[in-house]
Amino acid sequence: MEVALQPSLFDSLGPADPPAGLPDSRADLGVRSGAGDEPCAPALGPLGSTVERVTLSGGAWVDVRPGWVSGSAEMFTRLVERVPWEEERRVMYDRVVAVPRLLSWYGEHDAWPDPLLARARDALNEHYAADERERFVSAGMCFYRDGRDGVAWHGDRIGRSRREDVMVGIVSFGAPRALLLRPVGGGASLRYTLGHGDLLVMGGACQRTWEHSVPKTARAVGPRISVQLRPRGVA
Numbered sequence: 001m002e003v004a005l006q007p008s009l010f011d012s013l014g015p016a017d018p019p020a021g022l023p024d025s026r027a028d029l030g031v032r033s034g035a036g037d038e039p040c041a042p043a044l045g046p047l048g049s050t051v052e053r054v055t056l057s058g059g060a061w062v063d064v065r066p067g068w069v070s071g072s073a074e075m076f077t078r079l080v081e082r083v084p085w086e087e088e089r090r091v092m093y094d095r096v097v098a099v100p101r102l103l104s105w106y107g108e109h110d111a112w113p114d115p116l117l118a119r120a121r122d123a124l125n126e127h128y129a130a131d132e133r134e135r136f137v138s139a140g141m142c143f144y145r146d147g148r149d150g151v152a153w154h155g156d157r158i159g160r161s162r163r164e165d166v167m168v169g170i171v172s173f174g175a176p177r178a179l180l181l182r183p184v185g186g187g188a189s190l191r192y193t194l195g196h197g198d199l200l201v202m203g204g205a206c207q208r209t210w211e212h213s214v215p216k217t218a219r220a221v222g223p224r225i226s227v228q229l230r231p232r233g234v235a
């Protein structure tokens with residue numbers, strides 16, 4: 001069973017959203033009408049009280065901030081062009097299969113593909129007043145080209161998140177896709193629809209007591225890029 005806690009973060013209008021009446025497919029291509037047809041420069045909105053906390057069972061929580069990055073269509077285009085996207089292959093049973101999404105990863109000593117992402121990392125570190133160990137330092141990137149791309153149920157449990165509470169922040173660009181969360185061991189799923197500059201932060205025990213996924217879909221969906229900010233020692 002799914003509980004539509006937040007039917008679509010995209011529905012709550014922020015500056016990153018396309019003008020009303022513009023078909024999604026055009027918006028997803030970064031085409032903007034009205035206001036001079038200029039693509040809007042990417043910018044971060046405030047955090048503070050615009051961040052809404054949802055307390056989950058098992059010591060987990062989720063923070064959501066719809067439309068945190070305005071001009072997200074431009075960011076999407078930049079990331080498509082600048083990130084060295086790779087198709088990974090993994091052994092599954094007796095076959096080698098392509099991972100159904102493109103991936104890239106930036107560590108704390110790498111040059112990140114756009115200064116806005118480093119500013120987003122800094123703004124989150126300031127918002128959470130995180131001590132050194134909990135500061136976001138790396139950026140994992142996933143590119144979901146269409147509904148055939150997705151990520152199966154998992155917790156981000158590589159590294160110390162296997163034992164410790166950690167925060168994982170996700171900033172989404174491009175077309176919205178559903179991110180589902182469900183408690184380990186069963187229970188209703190929560191559904192967040194993330195794209196167009198939305199922010200979602202998983203925290204507390206979320207990586208251990210909950211799982212998340214981006215399900216594949218037969219619906220016609222546009223491409224989405226997810227940037228996952230993580231602290232040291234967590235992948």
Ligand SMILES: O=C(O)CCC(=O)C(=O)O
Binds near residue numbers: 212
């Ligand atoms: O697409 C997303 O926002 C989630 C990606 C994810 O869960 C992961 O890469 O660990």
Ligand SMILES: [Fe+2]
Binds near residue numbers: 154155156212
């Ligand atoms: Fe994950």
